[in-house]
Amino acid sequence: MSKPPIRVGFIGLNPNNKWAATAHIPALRSLEEDFEIIGVANRTLESAQRTAQELNLKSAFASPAELIASPDVDLVVVTVKVPHHFELVSAALKAGKHVYCEWPLGNGLDEARELAAMARETKSVAVIGTQGQTAAGVEELKALIADGYVGQVLSTSIIASGGNWAGQTTADSYYLSDGANGASMQSIALGHTLVAIQHALGNFDAVDATFVRNFDTVEISDTAEVLPKDVPDQVMVQGRLANSAAISIHFRGGVSRGTNFLWEINGTEGDIQVTGDMGYPQIVKLSITGARLDDRVLAPLECKRNRSPAENLSPAADAVAEIYKRAAADIRNGTRTAPTFDNGVALHELINHIEVSAAAKQKGVVLSFD
Amino acid sequence: MSKPPIRVGFIGLNPNNKWAATAHIPALRSLEEDFEIIGVANRTLESAQRTAQELNLKSAFASPAELIASPDVDLVVVTVKVPHHFELVSAALKAGKHVYCEWPLGNGLDEARELAAMARETKSVAVIGTQGQTAAGVEELKALIADGYVGQVLSTSIIASGGNWAGQTTADSYYLSDGANGASMQSIALGHTLVAIQHALGNFDAVDATFVRNFDTVEISDTAEVLPKDVPDQVMVQGRLANSAAISIHFRGGVSRGTNFLWEINGTEGDIQVTGDMGYPQIVKLSITGARLDDRVLAPLECKRNRSPAENLSPAADAVAEIYKRAAADIRNGTRTAPTFDNGVALHELINHIEVSAAAKQKGVVLSFD
Numbered sequence: 180m181s182k183p184p185i186r187v188g189f190i191g192l193n194p195n196n197k198w199a200a201t202a203h204i205p206a207l208r209s210l211e212e213d214f215e216i217i218g219v220a221n222r223t224l225e226s227a228q229r230t231a232q233e234l235n236l237k238s239a240f241a242s243p244a245e246l247i248a249s250p251d252v253d254l255v256v257v258t259v260k261v262p263h264h265f266e267l268v269s270a271a272l273k274a275g276k277h278v279y280c281e282w283p284l285g286n287g288l289d290e291a292r293e294l295a296a297m298a299r300e301t302k303s304v305a306v307i308g309t310q311g312q313t314a315a316g317v318e319e320l321k322a323l324i325a326d327g328y329v330g331q332v333l334s335t336s337i338i339a340s341g342g343n344w345a346g347q348t349t350a351d352s353y354y355l356s357d358g359a360n361g362a363s364m365q366s367i368a369l370g371h372t373l374v375a376i377q378h379a380l381g382n383f384d385a386v387d388a389t390f391v392r393n394f395d396t397v398e399i400s401d402t403a404e405v406l407p408k409d410v411p412d413q414v415m416v417q418g419r420l421a422n423s424a425a426i427s428i429h430f431r432g433g434v435s436r437g438t439n440f441l442w443e444i445n446g447t448e449g450d451i452q453v454t455g456d457m458g459y460p461q462i463v464k465l466s467i468t469g470a471r472l473d474d475r476v477l478a479p480l481e482c483k484r485n486r487s488p489a490e491n492l493s494p495a496a497d498a499v500a501e502i503y504k505r506a507a508a509d510i511r512n513g514t515r516t517a518p519t520f521d522n523g524v525a526l527h528e529l530i531n532h533i534e535v536s537a538a539a540k541q542k543g544v545v546l547s548f549d
Numbered sequence: 550m551s552k553p554p555i556r557v558g559f560i561g562l563n564p565n566n567k568w569a570a571t572a573h574i575p576a577l578r579s580l581e582e583d584f585e586i587i588g589v590a591n592r593t594l595e596s597a598q599r600t601a602q603e604l605n606l607k608s609a610f611a612s613p614a615e616l617i618a619s620p621d622v623d624l625v626v627v628t629v630k631v632p633h634h635f636e637l638v639s640a641a642l643k644a645g646k647h648v649y650c651e652w653p654l655g656n657g658l659d660e661a662r663e664l665a666a667m668a669r670e671t672k673s674v675a676v677i678g679t680q681g682q683t684a685a686g687v688e689e690l691k692a693l694i695a696d697g698y699v700g701q702v703l704s705t706s707i708i709a710s711g712g713n714w715a716g717q718t719t720a721d722s723y724y725l726s727d728g729a730n731g732a733s734m735q736s737i738a739l740g741h742t743l744v745a746i747q748h749a750l751g752n753f754d755a756v757d758a759t760f761v762r763n764f765d766t767v768e769i770s771d772t773a774e775v776l777p778k779d780v781p782d783q784v785m786v787q788g789r790l791a792n793s794a795a796i797s798i799h800f801r802g803g804v805s806r807g808t809n810f811l812w813e814i815n816g817t818e819g820d821i822q823v824t825g826d827m828g829y830p831q832i833v834k835l836s837i838t839g840a841r842l843d844d845r846v847l848a849p850l851e852c853k854r855n856r857s858p859a860e861n862l863s864p865a866a867d868a869v870a871e872i873y874k875r876a877a878a879d880i881r882n883g884t885r886t887a888p889t890f891d892n893g894v895a896l897h898e899l900i901n902h903i904e905v906s907a908a909a910k911q912k913g914v915v916l917s918f919d
Contacts, residue, residue: 333715333763334783336799338706338813345703346817387759387910389787391795393703413704413795415787417759425761425783429706429797436820436840437813437847443708443805447716450806470806477807540757 184215185277185510188252190243190267191259192219193226194233198281199258201493202462204234206500209489213507214254220246243267247274254279254304254510260354261361265290268305272297277304277510279502282370284523286361291527295520304509307523309461310498311374313505315488316465320444320453321379322484328471329446332380334425337442339458341368344412345433346394349401356397356408363410365390366530368458369430373529374518375460376426380444383529386418386426390537394432416533430458440465452477462495554585555647555880558622560613560637561629562589563596564603568651569628571863572832574604576870579859583877584624590616613637617644624649624674624880630724631731635660638675642667647674647880649872652740654893656731661897665890674879677893679831680868681744683875685858686835690814690823691749692854698841699816702750704795707812709828711738714782715803716764719771726767726778733780735760736900738828739800743899744888745830746796750814753899756788756796760907764802786903800828810835822847832865 187207192199207214218238221227227239240246247255247270255271256279257264265285271278278298284307285291298305311317324332343355344364354360355367365388377383390411397408412432420426440463442453449471455463468477488497505517557577562569577584588608591597597609610616617625617640625641626649627634635655641648648668654677655661668675681687694702713725714734724730725737735758747753760781767778782802790796810833812823819841825833838847858867875887 331763334761334799334801336708336801336808338708338797338811385910387757389757389789389795391704391789391793393701393793393795415795415797417785417787417797417799419759419761423761423763425759425763425785425799425801427708427785427787427797427799429704429787429795431704431706431795431815433815435813435815436844437815437822437838438706438811441708441808441811443807445801445803445805445807452807468807474806540755 181212182511184211184213185507186215186217186251186253187256188217188240188246188249188254189219189256189258190246191221191257192230192234193221194230200234202495202499203256203258205492205496206503209492209496209500210503210507214503217251218246244270247271247276253277254506257281261286265294268294269297272301272303272305275301275303277506279306279308279506281308282523283361283366284520284527288524288527288531291520291524295524298520304506304517305520306502306506306509306517307520308499308502309371309374309518309523309526310502311371311461312378312518313501314375314461314465314498315486315494316453316467317375317378317460318486319467319482320451322482323451323467323469323480324379324444326484328449328469328480329444329451330448332420332422332424332444332446335376335380335420335442335444336426337372337428338438339368339372339428339430339441340435340439341430341432342434342457342459343432344410347398347400350399353397353399353406356406356410358409364430364432365411365414365533369414369416369428369533370526370530371459371461372428372430374526380420380422380424382421383426384419384421384423386416386529386533386536388533388537389415389540411537448472449474450477451480461498464494551582552881554581554583555877556585556587556621556623557626558587558610558616558619558624559589559626559628560616561591561627562600562604563591564600570604572865572869573626573628575862575866576873579862579866579870580873580877584873587621588616614640617641617646623647624876627651631656635664638664639667642671642673642675645671645673647876649676649678649876651678652893653731653736654890654897658894658897658901661890661894665894668890674876674887675890676872676876676879676887677890678869678872679741679744679888679893679896680872681741681831682748682888683871684745684831684835684868685856685864686823686837687745687748687830688856689837689852690821690835692852693821693837693839693850694749694814696854698819698839698850699814699821700818702790702792702794702814702816705746705750705790705812705814706796707742707798708808709738709742709798709800709811710804710809711800711802712804712827712829713802714780717768717770720769723767723769723776726776726780728779734800734802735781735784735903739784739786739798739903740896740900741829741831742798742800744896750790750792750794752791753796754789754791754793756786756899756903756906758903758907759785759910781907818842819844820847821850831868834864
């Protein structure tokens with residue numbers, strides 16, 4: 180006899196909000212035995228009603244507080260902008276609900292630590308949406324490395340594009356340009372990628388970072404405004420992994436007409452290249468090629484140990500579905516297989532270390548050769 | 550009426566020493582109006598005689614000292630291993646000769662400074678072989694950037710292979726693995742590349758580096774010995790150029806079956822990719838592709854302002870020939886158009902800064918997420 184589905188309430192769900200609607204909804208609908216999407220709370224009741232109707236959900240709640248208080252909701256999914264995470268997640272935890280919160284967990288490390296402490300206290304299943312460790316391509320890469328495809332990993336290098344954080348944005352995305360919102364390129368684009376790196380290659384040992392800001396203002400394309408921007412548009416990280424491999428990462432704001440995601444892994448016996456359309460290994464389709472020993476040319480790699488991605492789901496929705504699968508097991512069995520708020524805190528700590536390192540950089544003397 | 554050719558004597562020339570024989574000799578022979586290769590001095594007279602015969606040169610000198618003292622030699626070319634540069638170059642300068650010395654100039658910054666001071670005193674034309682600024686592909690790139698192809702440069706990223714400095718080498722190349730010889734990956738492979746970067750994109754502002762050594766020993770393939778190695782096999786540099794663009798460089802020892810040279814330049818209006826078979830932009834054939842404005846796909850770029858490389862010369866020999874052309878003008882006209890020892894000192898200073906920065910890195914706390 181199957182157990183009753185876990186009843187999910189969304190805070191911040193809008194068919195126009197591409198992420199929640201295109202990744203979370205298909206993910207949950209692919210897991211019908213485990214989950215039922217009950218309803219939604221948005222900023223206004225009207226918006227919630229519109230969403231509920233469009234997505235065919237039972238309930239439109241008048242406010243997040245009403246959703247959180249509802250006895251019909253077991254799991255509160257928070258897919259709003261980062262500055263609202265703390266208030267909504269802590270309210271949900273205090274109400275005894277399980278929570279799935281999008282990454283970043285908090286607006287900065289302190290908020291994240293406080294939320295994780297709350298989750299430990301309430302014993303809720305508190306899941307952080309870091310799908311860098313559940314994306315099918317990353318799992319595939321991890322299995323290849325674990326199987327010894329490249330031998331001992333000597334180095335890894337990533338050149339990636341963040342999509343946002345360059346000289347232009349939209350009114351809706353402008354909050355990404357304001358550091359006060361905790362939604363910078365290093366916390367979002369790099370953060371998700373750090374998770375993927377650690378999942379496939381192991382933990383970081385030491386890292387050092389340099390940030391560059393070429394744009395101090397940003398053009399808002401839909402309003403023609405020019406607004407201040409105080410977050411970096413170039414994020415460079417270099418260091419060592421715990422296995423002593425060298426790591427170099429360069430995230431650039433905006434989009435390149437050339438490389439948007441290149442992740443090379445070099446080992447004693449082989450080399451792997453992972454490529455994709457953007458620096459979000461948890462979202463885009465990853466192509467994996469490799470060569471080892473006497474191979475001279477990279478060829479597509481298929482990894483037999485791979486978890487097959489669900490058919491009909493995009494890579495992004497598939498990675499989210501994998502998190503929900505684990506969350507369902509955790510809620511039912513008291514396990515902690517899905518990424519937890521404590522994992523989220525560790526990632527915040529790593530990003531904080533990167534930010535502190537970048538901030539400590541002194542402007543050097545001019546170094547010239549010509 | 551043409552002037553008499555400048556008479557060149559080589560210290561360290563051997564048909565089996567691929568670099569001098571395959572780059573310098575064809576370069577000079579393509580400039581017959583300007584140069585005559587008089588002869589050679591090697592470690593033994595026999596070796597010099599063998600080389601002179603094979604390459605059809607007039608003179609085999611019994612020793613470097615004899616070559617330097619010969620009234621038939623105007624320009625002494627030093628193409629021996631780095632530890633011998635100081636003694637040979639300073640002897641040539643003291644004898645009043647012009648000098649072409651291969652990069653690195655000195656075994657470390659202090660030697661380079663002393664040699665440059667000597668050259669200033671003797672007023673010799675003292676040329677340093679940093680062809681990163683004369684390679685046709687780099688000139689082409691420089692012209693594209695200067696023409697505004699990418700608009701304002703926002704960032705540049707390089708992933709490259711050093712060829713040497715991994716876990717295996719040959720007896721003849723083992724000296725590269727011993728830091729005491731001043732021939733590390735950061736001084737040779739990275740050094741030449743830094744010159745190319747500065748030539749195309751402008752000076753460095755601030756840089757920071759991390760070195761990793763995965764191999765503490767090196768297998769000597771032709772003798773089956775295992776010998777110590779104390780130089781890094783992973784060299785990472787990140788920082789800003791003087792124009793504020795972000796720069797990230799990752800040189801890996803050995804050869805990758807994937808990326809061996811990828812140099813991407815991203816600007817406000819376009820993107821350029823430079824690729825080649827190895828991280829030596831002054832030697833390998835560089836392919837340049839780009840896209841700008843509404844272009845969606847990178848396409849080969851031809852730069853109209855480009856100096857056409859000499860026909861029949863390899864890219865490496867062509868870049869060396871360009872240095873010799875300038876050296877001829879400098880010797881005849883008292884100009885300083887070829888890279889000088891002072892330029893060499895500036896490059897040594899930049900590399901020294903990189904080495905100091907890397908050495909200052911503390912082993913960090915273990916940073917984990919999983």
